[in-house]
Amino acid sequence: MINLLRAGGVIAYPTEGVFGLGCDPRNGDALQRILRIKGRLASKGLFLIGASESQLWRYACTVDDARMSTVRDTWPGPVTWIFPARDELSPLITGGRNTVAVRVTSHRGAAALGAKFGGALISTGANLSGARPARTRLHVQRVFGERVDGIAPGRVGELQGPSMICDIASTQIIREDPRL
Numbered sequence: 001m002i003n004l005l006r007a008g009g010v011i012a013y014p015t016e017g018v019f020g021l022g023c024d025p026r027n028g029d030a031l032q033r034i035l036r037i038k039g040r041l042a043s044k045g046l047f048l049i050g051a052s053e054s055q056l057w058r059y060a061c062t063v064d065d066a067r068m069s070t071v072r073d074t075w076p077g078p079v080t081w082i083f084p085a086r087d088e089l090s091p092l093i094t095g096g097r098n099t100v101a102v103r104v105t106s107h108r109g110a111a112a113l114g115a116k117f118g119g120a121l122i123s124t125g126a127n128l129s130g131a132r133p134a135r136t137r138l139h140v141q142r143v144f145g146e147r148v149d150g151i152a153p154g155r156v157g158e159l160q161g162p163s164m165i166c167d168i169a170s171t172q173i174i175r176e177d178p179r180l
Contacts, residue, residue, distance in 0.1 A: 001152050002116050009149035010034055012126045012140045015049070016078035016107045017159030018133035019126035019140050021148065022049075024119075025059065031092040034122060037147050039129040045095025047080055049105045049123040051114035056102045059089055059120060067168055075104035076111065078163040082174065093122070103163060109154035125162055133162060 001011050008030045010023045021037065023030035025048055035042055050056045053075065060083035062068065071081050085093075085100035094100050103123070105111050114121055125133035126140050134140045135156050140148070165174040 001113060001150055004149045005117055005121070010037060010147075011150045011152060012134070012137075012144065012148050013110055013113055013152035014107060014137075014154045014156045015105060015110045015123060016157040016163060017161050018135055018156055019137070019151075020049075020110070020123040021126050021144075022113075022121040022123055024117075025090075025093060025122050026119075028090060028092065031090060031122065034124060035092065037144065038124065038127065040124070041129070042092055043095045045097065045101065046093050047101040047103065047123045048093070048120045049103050049110060049114060050120040051105065051111040053104055055114060055120040056104070059086055059093070060084065060100050060102045061086060063168055067171070070171060071168065074166075076106040077104070078106060078157070078159050079103065080163045080165045082165065082167045082169075084169075101165065107157050109152065113152060 004011055005024050008027045010033050012019050012021055021034050048059055080101050080103040082099045082101050085098055127133040137151055140151050
């Protein structure tokens with residue numbers, strides 16, 4: 001999988017609650033390909049996951065200690081936070097906004113993938129835009145077939161759907177935790 005990512009490929013891999021589509025966030029062609037594969041509007045932006053916080057700060061700006069304490073209470077884990085984005089970040093990732101969605105994953109397989117890759121990965125649900133995200137390898141194969149370059153082994157975690165999303169500026173919940 002690592003060689004595919006480094007070569008600009010798009011892969012599917014299990015996360016806490018669904019399979020994700022991923023690529024190297026520094027590869028503009030791979031970013032565009034994910035959007036085409038999903039039929040996703042570029043204005044929606046894409047998420048980033050990391051095996052550690054340090055993998056995310058290339059893309060997101062840190063915030064004050066009190067807010068970081070709130071974030072660290074949820075990481076690693078299935079909570080995606082919207083942070084201020086670095087100025088140089090691709091609008092394909094930010095959706096043209098000045099924010100970026102990031103998460104330190106608690107899924108062992110996804111974290112291992114990020115650790116071996118040596119950086120953050122794009123993580124958007126493995127689904128066609130508007131459809132239910134894939135929760136199994138077979139579902140990914142049926143929906144995407146040869147349009148993805150590889151499917152990482154493993155199973156999704158115990159979450160029953162996509163991760164919760166919170167805004168660091170307001171600490172407002174944007175998307176509820178599927179466990180609730």
